Amino acid sequence: MNSDMLVRITRYYRALNRLRAIGLEKVFAHNLADAAGVSAAVVRKDFSILAIHGQKRGGYEITDLIDRISGILGKGEPQNVIVVGCGRIGKALMHYSGFEPDGIRIAAGFDSDPLVYSDASHPVPVYPISRLDEMVDALDAKVAIITVPESAAADTAEKLMEAGIKGILNFSPITLKPHPAAKGDNPVIIHNINIALELEQIFYQIQFPDEKKQKDTEE
C-alpha cells in the first residue's frame, strides 16, 4: 500500500468511527469520499484493492468496514502512547482528545522534574523518567511523544529505544535520526515535527510562491 492510500484508509477509518458513534449503520462511497477529499470512484477502487465488498443494494455496512479496515491498519486494542516531557506542549497533548477515534490513548507522562511528576492534577499518571523501562513494559507502550527541551531530546530518544519503544513522534526542535535499538532490529520509526521550521517554510513560500507546492504532514 503506498503512502497516499494509507492516508486515505486512515481517513475512511476515522470517518467511519464517527459515523458509527452517531448511530449510523450504512455508508456510501461518496460519504467517505468527502471525508478523504477524493472522488467516490477512488474510494470504490481502494475498497476493491482491499477486497472489501459492498452490499447488494449499494453502500457498505459501517461495522463491517470498520472491522476490515482495523485488520488492515493492524488495529486491535486501544494503543497506549506515552508522553515524555510534561511542559506546556506535553501537558496539552495529555489533555488532547483527538486521538480517541483512532483507538490511540495517551496512557502516561514522564518527566525529570519532581514538581511535575508529583503533581496529581494531570489527566493521566505522570512518572519520573527513572520509571520509564518499568512503565513502558507495564503499559505495553510502543509509541512515545517527545516534548522535552532540545538539549534533552537525543538522550530521551535513546532511553526510549532502550525501553523498547518502536516509534517516536518528536516535537523537540532538533531532528532525530532513526537507528536500530539493537542489532538486527528494524530502525525505530521517528517522525519529526519542527514547528519553528514549519513557520520558516511558510514564510519562505509566501515570499517565493512559485517554489515547491503546499505541504501536509501526509506527504
Next chain:
Amino acid sequence: MNSDMLVRITRYYRALNRLRAIGLEKVFAHNLADAAGVSAAVVRKDFSILAIHGQKRGGYEITDLIDRISGILGKGEPQNVIVVGCGRIGKALMHYSGFEPDGIRIAAGFDSDPLVYSDASHPVPVYPISRLDEMVDALDAKVAIITVPESAAADTAEKLMEAGIKGILNFSPITLKPHPAAKGDNPVIIHNINIALELEQIFYQIQFPDEKKQKDTEE
C-alpha cells in the same frame, strides 16, 4: 531552490544565530554540516550556488553569512505570527520560545471565549476573534497558527484569509485546502499538522516496516 536545500539553509541560519549568540565570529563548513546533518562538501556547494564566499584563511564570517542568508530567506524585522484558538495547545505555543532564533514572534492570540480573552495572564495579548481584521492589520501579521476545535477550523481559516493572512499552520485535526483569498491572488499557504494522523502512521509503519521510509516535516 528545491525544498531540501531550503531546509538546509534554514538549519544553517538557525545554527549561525546560535553561534553568534554565544559570541563566535567565525565558522567552518563542517560546523554547519553537523547542524544540518550533511557533509561539509554539501555545505560548501550550497554556499557556492548562493554565491557566498569564504575567507582566505578558510571558514566564513558568521555575521556575513547571517546577512547573506537573511536576504535569501527574505528576512528582515522579526515576523509577527498570531495564534487563533487559545486552548491548551494554543497557550503552549504562545509560551514557546523556540521561534526566537528564527526571528519569528507570536505577537497575539485570538479566541471566541470571553473567559479566555479576558484572562490577563497570557504571555501575549489575547483578543476576541471579532478584532481579527483590526489586529492583523496593526501587527502586519502574515502568518497564523490555527489551534481551534475541528468544527471551527474551516471557518477560522476563511476569517484569517479575509483578514489578509498569507500563511496558515493548521493544528486542527482537519485538512484545510488552500485557495486564493481573492481573485488573482496567490493561494494562501497552508501546512497541516495532524497529530493523530502522525501517530496513526507511526503505528502503521511499525506494523509494516518495509513500506515508505521515515517521514519528517521537511519532506
